[in-house]
Amino acid sequence: MKIFFLDQSGTPGGAELCLIDIAKPYSDRSLVGLFIDGPFKNLLQQNHIPVEVLANQPIQVRKESSLLQALGSLKQLIPLIIKVVKIARDYDLIYANTQKALVIGAIASFFARRPLVYHLHDILSKEHFSATNRRIAITLANRFASLVIANSQASQTAFIEAGGHSEITTVVYNGFDQKIYQPCDSDISQLRQNLGLEGKFLVGHFSRLAPWKGQHILITALAKCPPEVTAILVGDALFGEQDYVQQLHQQVAALGLENRVKFLGFRSDIPQLMAACNLVAHTSTSPEPFGRVIVEAMLCGKPVVAAKAGGATELVENGVNGFLVTPGEPQELAQVITSCVLETEKSQVIANNARISASQRFDVTTINQQISQLLGELGIGNGVLFE
Ligand code: UDP
Ligand code: GLC
Numbered sequence: 001m002k003i004f005f006l007d008q009s010g011t012p013g014g015a016e017l018c019l020i021d022i023a024k025p026y027s028d029r030s031l032v033g034l035f036i037d038g039p040f041k042n043l044l045q046q047n048h049i050p051v052e053v054l055a056n057q058p059i060q061v062r063k064e065s066s067l068l069q070a071l072g073s074l075k076q077l078i079p080l081i082i083k084v085v086k087i088a089r090d091y092d093l094i095y096a097n098t099q100k101a102l103v104i105g106a107i108a109s110f111f112a113r114r115p116l117v118y119h120l121h122d123i124l125s126k127e128h129f130s131a132t133n134r135r136i137a138i139t140l141a142n143r144f145a146s147l148v149i150a151n152s153q154a155s156q157t158a159f160i161e162a163g164g165h166s167e168i169t170t171v172v173y174n175g176f177d178q179k180i181y182q183p184c185d186s187d188i189s190q191l192r193q194n195l196g197l198e199g200k201f202l203v204g205h206f207s208r209l210a211p212w213k214g215q216h217i218l219i220t221a222l223a224k225c226p227p228e229v230t231a232i233l234v235g236d237a238l239f240g241e242q243d244y245v246q247q248l249h250q251q252v253a254a255l256g257l258e259n260r261v262k263f264l265g266f267r268s269d270i271p272q273l274m275a276a277c278n279l280v281a282h283t284s285t286s287p288e289p290f291g292r293v294i295v296e297a298m299l300c301g302k303p304v305v306a307a308k309a310g311g312a313t314e315l316v317e318n319g320v321n322g323f324l325v326t327p328g329e330p331q332e333l334a335q336v337i338t339s340c341v342l343e344t345e346k347s348q349v350i351a352n353n354a355r356i357s358a359s360q361r362f363d364v365t366t367i368n369q370q371i372s373q374l375l376g377e378l379g380i381g382n383g384v385l386f387e
Contacts, residue, residue, distance in 0.1 A: 001380060003030040004091035004114075006084065006101035008059065010038020011238045013208065014292045015121035018151070018174045019097045021364050022119070022371060023049045031091070033084065035059055035100060052087075055080050059100055081107050088112035092380045095119065096145075099129075099137055106144035115378055118145045120169075123158045123310055127212075127286040138163045146378050149371070151290040152311030170374060173314075174292055175367025178359050181299035183272045191269075191276045195262065200230040201341050204277035204302075206270060206293040207284075208238040209245050214283035214307065216251055217330050221281075223255045224334035226341055230259075231281075234273055236266040274300040279340050279347070282306040285328045291315060298322065298358035303347040305336045321353040 003026050009016050023032055024047060032044055032051045036059075044051040059076065085108045088094050095117045096105035102118050109116035118141050124134050141148055141164055148169045150156035160166045192198055203222070207213040215233055222231050237245050252261045267273060274280060280297035282288070287310025294315050297304040306312040308324035316322035325332040340347040 001026065001029070001093060001375060002091045003093050003095050003375075004084075004088050005030060005032040005095045005097060006035075006105045007032065007040070007097040008035040008100035009098060010034060010036035010040050010053075012040045012043055013238060014174075014290070015097055015119075016040050016043075017292065018121065019119075020044065020047050020049065021175055021177075022095075022368065025368055025372070031087065033087065035080065035104070054083050054087075077104065080104055081111075084108040085111045088114050093117060093375065093378070097121070099133065102137060102140055102145075106140040109144050115146045115380060116144050117147045117149065117375065117378075120148055120150045120155050120159055121289055123155050123287050123289045124162045124164075125158050125287070134162050141165075141168070147374060149374065152314055154287060154310040154314065155289045172367060172370050172374070173362055174290055174295065175364030176292075176295055176299055176358075176362050177364045178299055181271045181274075181296060183275045183300075187272050188275045191272055195232070195276075197230060197232075197262075197276070199228070201226070201228050202277045202279075203229060203231045203337060204234060204274055204280045204297075205231060205283065206234045206274065206280065206296070207282070208235045208241075208266075209233070209248065210237065210239065210241045211244050212284055212286045214285040214328065215248055217283040217285065217328060217333060218281050219248065219251050219255065219257065219261060220330035221333040221337060222257060222260060224331065225337050227260075229337060229341060230261070232262045232264050232273065232277070234264045234267050234270070238266075270296060271300060274302055277302055279337060280304045281333065281337070282312060283327075283333065284309070284312075286310075287327075288312050294322075295358050295362050298354035299362075301351050301355040303340055303351045304354060305333065305340075315358075316354075317357075319350070321350060321357045323350075 005023050027049045033054045035055045037053045041051050084104050088108050089112050094105045094109050094114050096102040097119045105116050149172050150169055153171055156169050156171050205218050274297050280302050282294050284307045290311040294304055294306050305323040306316050307327035309327050316324055318324040323336045
């Protein structure tokens with residue numbers, strides 16, 4: 001099957017990293033079309049996945065855009081749509097991986113007479129999207145998508161609650177290559193030494209810097225933890241959240257935590273960094289659609305504490321293979337961190353359970369088989385859909 005994948009982003013967020021795993025098995029006969037240039041293109045190339053940048057300026061519609069703003073950008077979209085329609089004619093299927101990709105992909109699927117699959121990586125709720133953007137996504141998915149793959153039950157439920165047709169949806173979790181999450185011990189101690197973190201109880205936070213990812217909650221919690229607890233914040237502001245970055249630095253200074261918080265920026269050695277941590281914290285203040293970092297920490301055999309909402313509650317069972325805390329509650333988070341400092345044996349048992357359950361549930365080969373089966377069921381090539 002020849003697939004034309006579409007993604008709006010030039011930077012590798014979770015949806016883009018997931019797309020790499022999905023596109024890889026089809027790389028000899030597929031193309032990823034991006035709406036902007038950037039490091040994601042290089043990552044695709046490194047993975048030998050054919051990629052083409054289809055637009056030369058970013059699409060202006062934002063998650064909070066009104067109908068008028070959305071309509072205003074239509075003019076800018078027309079050349080992109082024409083390009084996508086033309087390319088789509090050489091492929092069997094359009095696979096939209098983001099919201100703007102859905103908009104372009106839906107229109108192109110109509111003109112190119114190709115089926116559309118929408119991979120939904122978002123919770124379509126008012127916390128994350130404007131009413132206009134939700135309405136556009138739901139209307140287009142209902143009208144044009146043969147299949148909506150939701151990255152969690154939470155994303156699927158929100159889609160249906162917003163008016164999406166339940167019969168076109170199915171849940172497929174992100175898949176992970178377990179080998180990557182077993183770095184060797186010497187790498188880890190070297191990394192700890194390089195970062196000057198020997199002898200510390202290290203809490204890692206691995207997310208792009210954005211208010212809803214809640215790095216500020218971890219910083220507040222840290223001030224309530226024993227002094228040996230130190231945090232690394234791994235990730236960068238991928239979508240222009242510079243004010244938030246500044247606020248985080250000010251917060252660290254105001255709490256006198258300069259020696260206990262390290263900002264490491266965007267990194268490509270996530271498994272090694274996670275393995276160097278004693279605990280991984282996920283602190284999103286709005287429901288997380290899936291939460292790749294949670295599964296990655298589990299695969300690294302680390303205890304993880306996650307905000308109890310959205311997809312995170314499908315990944316972690318509190319007290320069994322991780323910890324769940326109320327989102328936006330630093331006091332509760334501080335208590336869990338402190339108890340992990342004190343009860344290392346208990347948290348080690350939980351971390352072992354985490355590794356076992358994550359490797360059973362999120363194996364990339366199994367997940368790719370699920371996707372391949374779902375795409376096969378669309379009947380492409382059998383004349384069912386469009387001939
Ligand atoms: N990540 C990364 N480098 C960083 C920070 C994060 O490669 O410096 C990766 C992280 O390992 C995870 C992804 O970015 O695979 C983030 O995905 P997640 O689903 O947790 O959140 P998203 O940003 O997609 O909302
Ligand atoms: C999105 C979501 C994140 C999810 C990722 C992969 O970026 O924000 O929660 O893990 O997609 O599905």
